Amino acid sequence: MCRLAAITSNEYISPMEPIMALETMKEGHDGSGLGLTLKNLGGAFEKLKKYPIMSGICSMAGKKMLDDFMKKEGFTLKHEWKPKLKQVKGIVPHDYYFARAYDYPAAFRNKSHQEKEDLLMNTRLSLRKIGEPGEALFVFSFYPDVLTLKEVGDPLQVADFFGLDDDRLKAKIILAQGRQNTNYAIYLYACHPFFIQGFCSMTNGENTAFVPIREFLSSRGFPGYMGYNSDSEVFTHILHYAVRQLHLPLPYYKDIITPLKSTEIDMRTDREALRLMKQSLRSLCIDGPNVIIGFTPDGTCFMVHDAKKLRPGVVGGIKGRYALMSEECGVDSAVPKRDRSKDLFPMKYDMVIVSPQAEEVKVWNQQQGQY
Amino acid sequence: MEPAAGSILDHNHHLSLREFPYIIRWRDDRCKRCGRCTAVCPVKAIAPSVKVQRIVRSEGPLPAPTAVRATTHVVEQVTDIERYCTGCGACSLVCPNEAIEPELNPQNKFLHYKNKGGDAYKRGGRRNDPSVSTLDRLKFTRISMLTDPALDAGRHEFRIRSLLGRILPPEEMPLTLDNGVLGIDKKSGKFVPPVREIFPIMIGSMSIGALSPPMWEGLAMGISYLNEVEGLPVVMASGEGGMPPRLLRSKYLKYFIIQIASGYFGWDEIIRALPDMVEDPAAIEIKYGQGAKPGDGGLLMAQKVLKLIAKIRGVPQFVDLASPPTHQTKYSIEEAVAKMIQSMSMAWGFRVPVYPKISGSKTAKAVLNNLARNPFAAGLCIDGEDGGTGAAYNVSMDKMGHPIASNLRECYLDLVKQGKQNELPLIAAGGVGKKGNLAANAAALIMLGASAVAVGKYIMQAAADCFGDEYNRCNLCNTGKCPRGITTQDPKLYRRLDSDKVAERVVEVFKAADVELRKIFAPMGRSTELPIGMSDGLSIDDKAMAERLGISYAC
Known part of the structure; x- marks a missing residue:
């Protein structure tokens, strides 16, 4: 089972912090991969917030593919960050790791936010399509102020391999996943966290309802709902579908993935809408066992479980810094000086929501439909 | 042709017992000549007879056998094809000495002869194919083992429920948002179709008329008990032939799906009852076809149209009631289906789901696509070739139709392509529980894409001990001579059937199916929502079948 470590803070933190938290949970992952998504970037990217950042891995042939494609599409390179790679035993390096900030093509500079988002996603999908054969090019995210790093190996060794302790890379929200490879071959596109148009999530446990959910999402006619090399990718896409496409407030994500019983719905003030949602979004009900940790475009972070709470999760911290982890020892590592009695162990009806800048943490209760 | 022995008639044109599907094994030494077997036989295939025989007797304290020629009473099987032994076994049931039983004769040439007077063979039951069906070959192979915890069928909360009715696509939900709380936008004028939450196994259409009064009553009582007492929302379809007027006006109507078919039998009474209805029916099923x-x-058949049936159906007594193959007042799929759905919806103020039922067919997808575009269509019931019937030509039953598994699957995948898999529920029928595996067959069809399944023949067998099987046993439903009293209107026969016992069995069957469904879904890690279309959970031991159904091959 994968281990998950997320930290949201009002100050820039190093990716080493969630990775060290993962290290405390090492019993639970087999070191088959590390995925990192950073949002609200510091360092060199702090001044480039309006420019989309493309994160990926490629071979030299893939790099040419990328350069040619981006040039053809009219994107201009503003800045490039490359990790200072170290040789680490057990990690077979790819040719080229990159996080590149681009300026939009001239025709898109004054377009709406939504149009720009669609352009970025479609560009990422096109690159995925041309780069996937022969694994020449992997693109994990292409969005302003978001950076993603993924590689196969033990998380700490991967961090060492990327030289993440060099202080160049910082962010206020960092999601890290230590991968436990189970059913699927180790493939970079199967590695969490998953990202789509500002929404990101990572999950542990298997998703037993994967196939019907995948079929439902794939048939929405939205080009970004693809891939699904991991059964957990659907959780990110359900989040995106609920909040961006259906314009539902974030807590309703919980109502979609783990709908209440009819008798429980009757107790909610929004029962009429819930009844309708339960029917129309029936195919997106998850059956677990999963804990999902994610963020939305405004920097809100959350943790939510399947209805049977078959995977644990804990949120703890202090104002300005909260850790959302799959295990308590991870929180101890990330925020050691806190009042542990205030740690939150969300139960089956709870959704823990940490506001942007880690300002406050709230628990939304599904039975009551309120915080 | 001259008889072989001159002017003495021989038996040249008589059938031998070897031509018959069942041969009666009668034991002279056990028989006490009570006559119960000959009295009970629904087809008079056996008859008491008198024979002169050489009999060896021994009387007195010591063995002293003497042979005598004497007249004795025997039970004989007749060789008239119209009185063939159906193998029902009613004779064995009533025999006090286990002296008689029918034995299947696999070499029979029954179908060669069962067309006397040019009358093609008609019967009840289902397709006479005892081989293992596709449904019974499907296995549940995605078991949650260590990588994720299997659920506990006894401890975890399970919701084995499905939806019957057209479901709005999420994008069309008329929602409002007020201070972070969702509501329904009632001013939008958006039609929100009626949807029922049901148990995913329903009792399929079997009419009053086809079924005897105690059988229909037993089913209805069982269904009502399941809903009212057990909390299992099982629904039952009426079949074509109306419903008892009192039931139409009762609160229990909500557990029934009323069928309208091409003969419109019973609809005078239904329309008359409309103003007095205190509940809406669960749904309306428009029958366009039947899998059998x-x-x-x-x-x-005329012999089943007795006074009660004639009254409910609004027809004279003792006439054959043959519904036309199609709805005569309509002429194209666009018009027929849309208008019928619209009319039926309108009759109940658009508060009742209305869906068509068709035979399994290569053309099912065309019907489906028509329905997918009709926002008032509440679903589609597809009845596969193994569905049962009260009366049909043998050739239709045995040779016509499409197996349900691939028909259902291709329809579901077609909906997936259009993104409408959750909008138009598919109800699969035809052969569910054929070998007794009700829950397993239902679960397999659900994982192939069905929202619910319907059973008919199975419930007759399980709840009322119907003799019928796929070796053409009994299958007398059409004649009105059902030896169990299930499909007859003859009070002498149907008084054998106790409606309370039928109701009890219906309850037992559904409660057990509920448990078995949990036992299937729990190890697969599913409990909250019905695993509709969870095809990764299924495998089959045939590569071609696996490919056709889009599931994995396992051996």
């Missing part, structure tokens, strides 16, 4: 006899309409 595709292209044929309903058929109630």
Whole structure:
């Protein structure tokens, strides 16, 4: 089972912090991969917030593919960050790791936010399509102020391999996943966290309802709902579908993935809408066992479980810094000086929501439909 | 042709018992000549007879055998094809000495002869194919083992429920948002179709008329008990032939799906009851076809049209009631289906789901696509070739129709392509529980894409001990001579059936199926929502079948 470590803070933190938290949970992952998504970037990217950042891995042939494609599409390179790679035993390096900030093509500079988002996603999908054969090019995210790093190996060794302790890379929200490879071959596109148009999530446990959910999402006619090399990718896409496409407030994500019983719905003030949602979004009900940790475009972070709470999760911290982890020892590592009695162990009806800048943490209760 | 022995008639044109599907094994030494077997035989295939025989007797304290020629009473099987032994076994049931039983004769040439007077063979039951069906070959192979915890069928909360009715696509939900709380936008004028939450196994259409009063009553009582007492929302379809007027006006109507078919039998009474209805029915099923006899309409033989049936159906007594193969007042799929759905919806103020039922067919997808575009269509019931019937031509039953598994699957995948898999529920029928595996067959069909399944023949067998099977045993439903009293209108026969016992069995069957469904879904890690279309959970031991169904091959 994968281990998950997320930290949201009002100050820039190093990716080493969630990775060290993962290290405390090492019993639970087999070191088959590390995925990192950073949002609200510091360092060199702090001044480039309006420019989309493309994160990926490629071979030299893939790099040419990328350069040619981006040039053809009219994107201009503003800045490039490359990790200072170290040789680490057990990690077979790819040719080229990159996080590149681009300026939009001239025709898109004054377009709406939504149009720009669609352009970025479609560009990422096109690159995925041309780069996937022969694994020449992997693109994990292409969005302003978001950076993603993924590689196969033990998380700490991967961090060492990327030289993440060099202080160049910082962010206020960092999601890290230590991968436990189970059913699927180790493939970079199967590695969490998953990202789509500002929404990101990572999950542990298997998703037993994967196939019907995948079929439902794939048939929405939205080009970004693809891939699904991991059964957990659907959780990110359900989040995106609920909040961006259906314009539902974030807590309703919980109502979609783990709908209440009819008798429980009757107790909610929004029962009429819930009844309708339960029917129309029936195919997106998850059956677990999963804990999902994610963020939305405004920097809100959350943790939510399947209805049977078959995977644990804990949120703890202090104002300005909260850790959302799959295990308590991870929180101890990330925020050691806190009042542990205030740690939150969300139960089956709870959704823990940490506001942007880690300002406050709230628990939304599904039975009551309120915080 | 001259008789072989001159002017003495021989038996040249008589059938031998070897031509018959069942041969009666009668034991002279056990028989006490009570006559119960000959009295009970529904087809008079056996008859008491008198014979002169050489009999060896021994009387007195010591063995002293003497042979005598004497006249004795025997039970004989007749060789008249019209009185063939159906193998029902009613004779064995009543025999006090286990002296008689029918034995299947696999070498029979029954179908060669069962067309006397040019009358093609008609019967009840289902397709006479005892081989293992596709449904019974499907296995549940995705078991949650260590990588994720299997659920506990006894401890975890399970919701084995499905939805019947057209479901709005999420993008069309008329929602409002007020201070972070969702509501329904009632000013939008958006039609929100009626949807029922049901148990995913329903009792399929079997009419009053086809079924005897105690059988229909027993089913209805069982269904009501399941809903009212057990909390299992099982629904039952009426079949073509109306419903008892009192039931139409009762609160229990909500557990029934009323069927309208091409003969419109019973609809005078239904329309008359409309103003007095205190509850809406669960749904309206428009029957366009039936899996057992595709292209044929309903058929109630004259001998079953007694006073009660004639009254409910609004027809004279003792006439054959043959519904036309199609709805005569309509002429194209666009018009027929849309208008019928619209009319039926309107009759209940658009508060009742209305869906068509068709025979399994290569053309099912065309019907489906028509329905997918009709926002008032509440679903589609597809009845596969193994569906049962009360009366049909044998050739229709045995040779016409499409197996349900691949028909259902291709329809579901077609909906997936259009993104409408959750909008138009598919109800699968035809052969569910054929070998007794009700829950397993239902679960397999659900994982192939069905929202619910319907059973008919199975419930007759399980709840009322119907003798019928796929070796053409009994299958006398059409004649009105059902030896169990299930499909007859003859009070002498149907008084054998106790409606309370039928109701009890219906309750037992559904409660057990509920448990078995949990036992299937729990190890697969599913409990909250019905695993509709969870095809990764299924495998089959045939590569071609696996490919056709889009599931994995396992051996």
